[in-house]
Amino acid sequence: MGSIFRDTFWNVPVWAQAVHYLLSIATLLILSYGIYRRVSLWRQGQKTKVSLPVKKRVKAFLLYAIAQVRLLRDRYPGIMHLFIFWGMVVLFLGTATVTLDYDVAHLIFRTRFLTDGFYLVFKLTLDILGTLLIVGVLLAAYRRYVLRPSRLDNLWQDAYQLGMLFAIGLMGFLLEAMRLAAFKQPEVAIWSPVGYLLAQPFWGVTKETIRPYYVGTWFVHSTMALVFIASLPYTKLWHIVASPTNIFFRSLRPAGELLPIENLEEQETFGVGKFEEFTWKQRLDFDACTRCGRCQDACPAWASGTPLSPKKLILELQQCMLEKPTLDAKSQKPCSKDLHGKVVAADELWACTTCRACVQECPVFIEHVEAIVDMRRYLTLSEGAVPATTATTLKQMTSQGNPWGLSKNDRLKWTEGLDVKVIAPSQEVEYLYWVGCSAAYDARNQKVAKAMVRVLKAAGVDFAILGNQEKCCGDSARRLGEEYLFQTLAVENIDNLKKYRFQKIVTACPHGYNTLKNEYPQFGGNYTVIHHTELLAQLVQEGRLGLSKPFYKNITYHDSCYLGRYNDVFQAPRQVLAALPGALLKEMARSRDRGFCCGGGGGQMWMEAKVEKRVNHIRLEDALAVKPDCVGTACPFCLTMFVDAAKVKGIEDSLPVKDVVELIAEALV
Ligand code: SF4
Ligand code: SF4
Structure with missing residues (x-):
């Protein structure tokens, strides 16, 4: 055995050690019962398949559960939580190491491994992490009880959790300080700098005087630690287990893919x-x-x-x-x-x-x-209990294949005078341009479709449209819970697409993009789908578009949720805007994956909003804050929502809202 080692149970009477071991057994039993009870609640759920690419899951677990990178997106709470988490983990491992050193190595094999240099580094590590734990707890308490952000609500469990961690951590330091003061070995004590500091008031006190205080503190400390562990499945502390487990089993499907209701025709109830x-x-x-x-x-x-x-x-x-x-x-x-x-x-x-x-x-x-x-x-x-306006929308999608209920035979009207090729079974094109219902029927969005045709022609892109055979992709129907209608539309569209030969589908609608790319494969429709901003970025990069000065200098870009957050397309629209000579991209405070919704997704386009403040009005204010000359969008719903908000505010003439392709079309030489 080395000359420096951990004197485990120093001064703790045998009866107290025995009580400690008995309490430890009780703790394990209470903990095990609680875990069993909680996990059994999960198991009562319906079956669902979770794919197990273990490597991918372990990687994500390390990134999000251990390194907690998502938490760190919010600096203060992220750092605070990281201190608490790592403090707890290391102190727990430290306690386990001490138990192994004493109960296994010492009592069974008559040796110690927690000695000399290793022991000193061990002490230093625990001292640092213990300090971080206490700092983290104080930061958390300050935030929760002084700053009081509105997103937090305070329950007794929060106070219990923080109070226990603080008390256990502080008592751990006090015990260390008393041990250092009792043994008076400065060369060892300096390896526990915080413990050493706390030991100063006791430094002149004798071992005998410290003894009863040490035993009392040790007993309270160890009992509190056991209560803390036992309460894990019964309090908010349960997130220590449930959250990492959920991270491990998180969905690895594309973000934009909703699972289908299987065998729809045979179901008696839905959802x-x-x-x-x-x-x-x-x-x-x-x-x-x-x-x-x-x-x-x-x-x-x-x-x-x-x-x-x-x-x-x-x-x-x-x-x-x-x-x-x-x-x-x-x-x-x-x-x-x-x-x-x-x-x-x-x-x-x-x-x-x-x-x-x-x-x-x-x-x-x-x-x-x-x-x-x-x-x-x-x-x-x-139940057939949809909001009144959406019931009409869904009926119109069923009867006419578009949410506006305009005649399915009028889908091509926007192309009048444009000479747009409609795809024929006999010919293959590189791009099938999926126009989408908004661009086909909505007057404002028809301008986007026209700009798209102009740009594609200017770049010499080989493309065609599906014409009257194109039907609503079904995105709104699916998000409104009308899975039957969605599946019907999806199957019909896929059957139609089977008749033609094309290499890729390009669309200016992120909802169609997401549905065709991520959800049609559920029904056998597998395509290479790209968003028009991705194609435009490629055309710009290849020098296939001659662009002159733009009409607008300061342009802010609004990220569509279904394009950005759902499908990770953040860079392409920005690359396109950057290609406009003389244009300056002014980012809104909330942008990219933290972009704020326009309020049109999930079927909201077809609902009457009875709200204090409409989402599109909030988003317009975000845009106005950067004083743009123009708002750029890349989604027909976003365009509509921005235009509507600008009209209500009476600024539709002074603040143009344009799809990215319109800006490119305007800048074409
Ligand atoms: S669901 Fe719960 S854990 Fe997730 S962000 Fe909301 S409050 Fe936090
Ligand atoms: S509207 Fe709210 S609840 Fe719905 S997806 Fe967006 S953040 Fe989530």
């Missing part, structure tokens, strides 16, 4: 009408919520004063699951309240724009949108 119809993964989602409120902060529905808070929604569902839990995975015990109406109000569900800002911000990868659409599916298909 989620009762709590028991959620899958085990969704139950794990609900259980993993840490109440951090990041989702709520980012939510446009919440910002506009609707009843929907993604945080509240997930917590309501969590509460539903925790109520009257049963240990028997087979006898599913439902939530005592009706899911629809009592736990979740229809107004909450219909307020969602499906922008995914909540999912993007959630540090534990909870899938709010999927749960919302599942519950919408029940309202729409099982």
Whole structure:
């Protein structure tokens, strides 16, 4: 054994050690029961497949659960949480190391490994991480109880969690200080700088005087640590287990892909009408919520004063699951309240724009949108309870293949005088231009389609359109819960597309882009789909577009949720705007993956908004804050929402809103 080692149980009487071991056993039993009880709640969910590319999952786990990179997107709470997390992990590992050194190495093998240099480095590490833990806890308490950000609500569990961590950490330091003062070895003590500092008041005190204080503090410290561990599955501390588990099992599907209802014709009920119809993964989602409120902060529905808070929604569902839990995975015990109406109000569900800002911000990868659409599916298909205006929209999609209900035979009207090639079975084209309903029928968006044709022709792109055979892609129907209509439209479009030969599909609509790219493969439609901004960026790079000075100097660009957050296309539109000679891109404060929704997604385009402040008006203010000469968009819904907001504000003449392709068309030499 080395000359410097950890004197475990120094001064602790045998009876206290025995009580400690008995309490440890009780702790393990209470902990195990709690974990079993909680995991059994997940297991009561419906089956769902989770792919297991272990390497990818482990990598994501290390990145998001261990390095916590998502949490760090918000500097203060991120750093605070990292200090607490790593402090706890290292102190836990330190305690485990001491136990191994004493209970295994010393008592069984009569040797020690926690000695000399290793022991000194061990002490220093624990001292530093213990300090970070306490600093983290103080930062958390300051934020929670002094700064009080609106996204946080304070329950007794928060105070319990922080109070316990602070008390356990502080007592650990006091014990170290008393040990150092009792043994008086400055050459060892300097390896615990904080402990050494705290030891100064006791330095002149004798071992005998320190003895009873040490024993008392040790007993309280060790008992508190055991209570802390035992309470893990019964308090908010459960997120220490549930959150990393949820991160490990997170969805690896494309962000924009909603799962289909399989065998639709054979189903008796649709979507989620009762709590028991959620899958085990969704139950794990609900259980993993840490109440951090990041989702709520980012939510446009919440910002506009609707009843929907993604945080509240997930917590309501969590509460539903925790109520009257049963240990028997087979006898599913439902939530005592009706899911629809009592736990979740229809107004909450219909307020969602499906922008995914909540999912993007959630540090534990909870899938709010999927749960919302599942519950919408029940309202729409099982209850027929859709908001009045959307009922008409859905009918029109069914009868005319477009949400406006304009004649399906008029889909080509916008092309009059343009000489646009309609694809024929006999010929192959490089690009099939998927026009989309907005650009085909909406007067403002028809200008975008015309600009698109002009630019494609100027660049010599080989393209054609589908003409009257094109139907609504079904995005709004699917997000409104009308899965039957969506699947019908998808199958019809795929059948039509089968008749033609093309290499790629290009579209200016991010909703069509997302649906064709990520959701049509569910029905056998596999295509290379690109957004028009991606094609434009390529044409610019290849020097196929001669561009003169633009009409606008300061241009701000609004990221469409379905293009950016859903499909990671952030750079292409910016590259296109950067190619306009003399134009300056003015980024809004909320941009790229933190861009704020325009308010048009998830079927909101077809709903009457009864809100304090419309989402598009909030977003227009974001744009106005950077004093642009023009707002650039890359989505027909965003364009419409911006134009509407500018009209209400009376600035439609002074603030042009243009699709990126219109800006390029205007700048063509
Ligand atoms: S998807 Fe958007 S609107 Fe819907 S809950 Fe999430 S943040 Fe709110
Ligand atoms: S859902 Fe995610 S982001 Fe929202 S409060 Fe829960 S953990 Fe935080």
